[in-house]
Amino acid sequence: MRANVNYGELAVALKDIRQAVKKREKYIKLADGSIGALPEDWIDRYRHLLALGDEHGEDLRFSKHHITLLDQLLSDADRARTDEEFERRREKLRGFERIDPRPLPQGFIGELRPYQKFGYDWLHFLREYGFGGCLADDMGTGKTVAPPN
Numbered sequence: 706m707r708a709n710v711n712y713g714e715l716a717v718a719l720k721d722i723r724q725a726v727k728k729r730e731k732y733i734k735l736a737d738g739s740i741g742a743l744p745e746d747w748i749d750r751y752r753h754l755l756a757l758g759d760e761h762g763e764d765l766r767f768s769k770h771h772i773t774l775l776d777q778l779l780s781d782a783d784r785a786r787t788d789e790e791f792e793r794r795r796e797k798l799r800g801f802e803r804i805d806p807r808p809l810p811q812g813f814i815g816e817l818r819p820y821q822k823f824g825y826d827w828l829h830f831l832r833e834y835g836f837g838g839c840l841a842d843d844m845g846t847g848k849t850v851a852p853p854n
Contacts, residue, residue: 706758706765706775712741718763723755754778769835772798797834804830815850 709716715735725733726748732740754774758765767775772794779785787795806822807829817825824840831838 706767707763710741712739715739715741717741719755719765720760720763723758723760723765726752726755751778769794770837794835814853816853817850821850 706719708719708722710719710722711717712735715737717733717735721733722743725743729748731743731745731748733743735741755765757771757774758767760766772791775791776795776798779787804823804826807826809817809825828838828840
């Protein structure tokens, strides 16, 4: 993400806004020495977004799993442009209707309980959409497979 906040003719880089928001400052020093106010509702709306991104020069970079947050926040922006990859991922998520059942791997021997099969399908969904996930031991997801009858 690359952005500028304009105070009249003066532009402030996103990294400077990010620093001010991280410090919970209400004002930012502008290039001409004057002071610009950071609207409180704006700080509340974008604080988490600015905390999630990693600085790369003038840009902030985000993980793939932040797409829904970015989409929501960019809808409020005055002038937002996105790249083809973002558009593709966003449209794929907007078109989501259900998690499709996936065939079990060839050579799999055993029986999955319905919730185990759903967990298997869920992990495929996460992979297909570029999200991360895991099944932890304390989740009660029944990771032990029953032998075939």
